[in-house]
Amino acid sequence: MNIGRIATVVFCTGALFACNQAQNPEAQISNAVVAPEHFHPKGKEPSSFTKAKQAQLRKTLPLTDARDFEEQSRGLLARPDYDEIMAEAGHVAWSMGKYEFLLDGKDFDSIHPSLQRQALLNMNYGLYEVTDGIYQVRGFDLANISFIKGDTGWIVFDPLTAEETARAALKLINDTLGERPVVAVIYSHSHGDHFGGARGVTTTEAAASGKVKIIAPAGFMEHAVAENVHAGNAMSRRMFYQYGSLMPASPYGHVDQSIGKTVANGKLGLIAPNLSISEPLVDMTIDGVHMVFQNTPGTEAPVEMNTWFPDKKAFWAAENISGTIHNIYTLRGALVRDALAWSKYINIALYSFGKQADVMFTAHSWPRWGNDRIQQVMRGQRDMYAHLNNQVLHLANQGVTINQMHNVYQVPKSQQEQWYARGYHGSFEHNSRAVINRYLGYWDANPATLIPLSPEDSAPLYVEMMGGAEKIMSKAQSLYNNGEYRLAQEITNKLVYAEPNNQNAKDLLADIFEQQGYQQESPSLRNSFLAAALELRSGIPKGVSPKTGPDIVKAMSTELWLEYLAILMNADDMEGVSYRFNLIQPDIQENFVVELSNGALTAIKGFTDPTADLTLTINRADLEPVMMQQKNLREQVLAGKASVEGDTDGLRDLLTSIAPFELDFEIMPGTK
Incomplete structure (x- = not known):
């Protein structure tokens, strides 16, 4: 990547959009150019209809509003002299260089003008000062990693997805501002791009000894693991569609992911918290830094928390507020979120902290400075989530169905001119359907669609x-x-x-x-x-498949693992089979009765059954290599690390019906 060129584009407050508009209001129409060659031999150029639509959007969108570009570029301290970060496995974990085409000052008719603007804003790449003692490294992953300067070391907020990108970010700030130890790591919420790189900034040993505090909202470990287990294979497959993770970076392909460029593909880990935040507001001082944690469960993640820095008048909005309206329903798959609760928690933050704040920074996008600007963004996003919830239900109570809602729901005109209220990550089309699905489900009440x-x-x-x-x-x-x-x-x-x-x-x-x-x-x-x-x-493209790291497997409870085995089991193979066994784990004092009957595998914790067909005794520590598929149960029995009493044939038959899912299942017909 041409580092000088990215600086030139970014510091032209408004870059290709605002600068060109300031010089010539017609520039956005006349400056459209033929894009580089399509990456696919069957690929097509934008049609005349697509070109006309993009040209009309360049006339009507508020492209002269340069505030985002001014905020995005403010506080730059250093840029790295590289544009790729390599994974330990040898492949590229992260690349900004592949998006260099966005810096050419061209308008691409193959990209919605508003999305191209957002994609350029997300070309942030380097170390930025937010305010005195607060810094961010942006452009090293989908999320930002934030560093708070304490009396003796760094307090790290959200250490990215991958160990390699987090390590590179820590090195950049240490090289620029002087080396300091990491004294605390704070996970704002339970999504992988906010904790997966923890081993890049600290160690399990430091956390276990208490030398480094690992702080997260209560319930973090359960949700960090569980959300991606039960339907994890399907979610990974669907991520290719939502995130375009195997598409080339190109004006015809992947250009952005709205809250960042894309997800790093490195080594994902997890260090368990040693301190949980369970109350609505928790006041705490760490390494001389005064913080107030605000729990916001059930918003952007099942568990999430904002943070207020009273001495710095700085508000950390986690992922509850960013440069876009977020997903009420994420297309990769997850439980539908509560837009009303989301709005309420932003409102609480606004009245508790927002009216005093001089700066607001977040886990994605860029900070906002000045109290008027902060309140404007907080109110705008609060109102947008509330409007989504209330207006969709208003229409639903008049008979508009889930199959009509996305064509009927309209964003308020007052919000259409505000960039922070655009539906980049969560489109209003699929979010409006999500709200009605949360309250009324997928059925439109027409019997013809009930059992289609x-x-x-x-x-x-x-x-x-x-x-x-x-x-x-x-x-x-x-x-x-x-x-x-x-x-x-x-x-x-x-x-x-x-x-x-x-x-x-x-x-x-x-x-x-x-x-x-x-x-x-x-x-x-x-x-x-x-x-x-x-x-x-x-056909289905090949690429580096996501793998569950050992930290994630170790964090999975035995109960959750047994639930996943029940999902993996082919029920047809077990038709008419009845089998029951006790699973005893002496080292953690957990017992289960696992029962196969009527084609269903169930487990109940805290019980044993004296009439069970088998009793399997194995320490949790010795079960974990089995969970990670490094060993099988027979090997652990032969090694003396597990014991069995009773009918092992039934267990063998059960295990033969359990096989891992394939990631390349077909979505579109005839593509496998």
């Missing part, structure tokens, strides 16, 4: 009634040529489900998806359309 046919079963009838593949292709191509992409999608998708080996149909559907992707402001939506297009054209 599977798409592959209903599609042949549609194809037959429409006159066959040739007529559908002709009509779909006509719709595509006229820029009616959603209508074209409706019928072409039916054909692809009916004829998954019809490559011409898949290619046309890919073309349709691609144009829709180009037009999306939300990178989550853009990536989903473009990832589907890529798979329809070339």
Whole structure:
């Protein structure tokens, strides 16, 4: 990456948008250029309809508002002289260089102008001073890592996803400001990009001895592990769609993830907290730094907390406030969030801290300075989450259904002009559907949709009634040529489900998806359309698969592990089988009765059954290599680390029905 060039672009307060607009209001229309060559041989240029839409957006979006660029660039202290961070395994864990095309000062018709603006803002790369004694390293991962200067060392907030990127960030601040030990690590919430790099800034031994405080909201360990276990394989597969994680960085492909560029692909770990925050407000001083923790459960994460620094008049908003409206429903999959609770906790923060704050900094995006600006952003985001909740329910109570809501719900006009209220990470289309799903579920109350046919079963009838593949292709191509992409999608998708080996149909559907992707402001939506297009054209791409690290497995409770085994078990293989065994773990004094009956595997903690078919005794420490698939139970028995009494054949049969999931399951028909 050309470090001088990134500095030039960023410090032109408003970069390619605001600077060009200031010189020539028409520049955003006339300056559009032909993008670099498409990364895929079947890829298409933006259509005339897409180009016209982007040109109109450049006229109507508030692109002359340069405040975000001024805030984004403020406080820069140092940039690294490298643009890649390597993983210990030998691959690239993090790259900013691959997004260098965003710095060329061009407008790409293959990128929504608002998204291109956000993607440029997220080219933050280096060490920044937030206020006296508070610093951030941005652009080393999806999240920011923050450093608070204590009397003797660093207090680290949210140590990123990967050990390698967190270590590089710590080295950058030590090289720039002088080396200091890490005296505390604070996890704001239970998502991996906020704790996975902990081993890059401290050690398990330092935490166990109490030398380094590891602080998190109560319930952190349970949620940090559990959210990605039960449906973890499906979530990992769906992440390719939401995050576009295997798409090339390109004007035609991945450009941003709204709250950062993308997720680092390094070594993820977890060091357990040695101090939990359980009360709504907790006042604490660590290494001379006075902090007030505000618990905000059930907002952006199941457990999350903001932090107020009274002596510095600085407010840390965690991921509850950032440069975008967030996900009420995250497309990779997770429980639907509570928009009303989210709004209320922002309101509490506003009245408790926001009216006094001189600076607000967060786990993503960039800080806001000045009390008027801080209150404006806090109120705007508070009101947007409240409006989403209240107006969706207002419409639902008038009969608008989940299958109509995204076409009916409208963002208030007063919010449409505010960049901090844009739906980058959480589009208003899928968030509005999420709110109705939270309260009323997925059914629209029409019996025809209550127990619908599977798409592959209903599609042949549609194809037959429409006159066959040739007529559908002709009509779909006509719709595509006229820029009616959603209508074209409706019928072409039916054909692809009916004829998954019809490559011409898949290619046309890919073309349709691609144009829709180009037009999306939300990178989550853009990536989903473009990832589907890529798979329809070339099949499921290969890449470095995410792996669960040993820290995560060790943090998994035995009960959660048994629940996961029950999900892994092929119930059809166990039809009619009844089997019961005791699992005894002497070192942690936990007992379970595990029972297979009626095709279901269940476990109850705190009990043993004297009539069980088998009793398996194994220390939790010796079970963990089995959980990590480094050993099997038979090996542990032969090594004297486990003992069995009773019928082992039943346990063997049960274990043979348990197999890990494959990550490359098909989403679009005919792509595997």
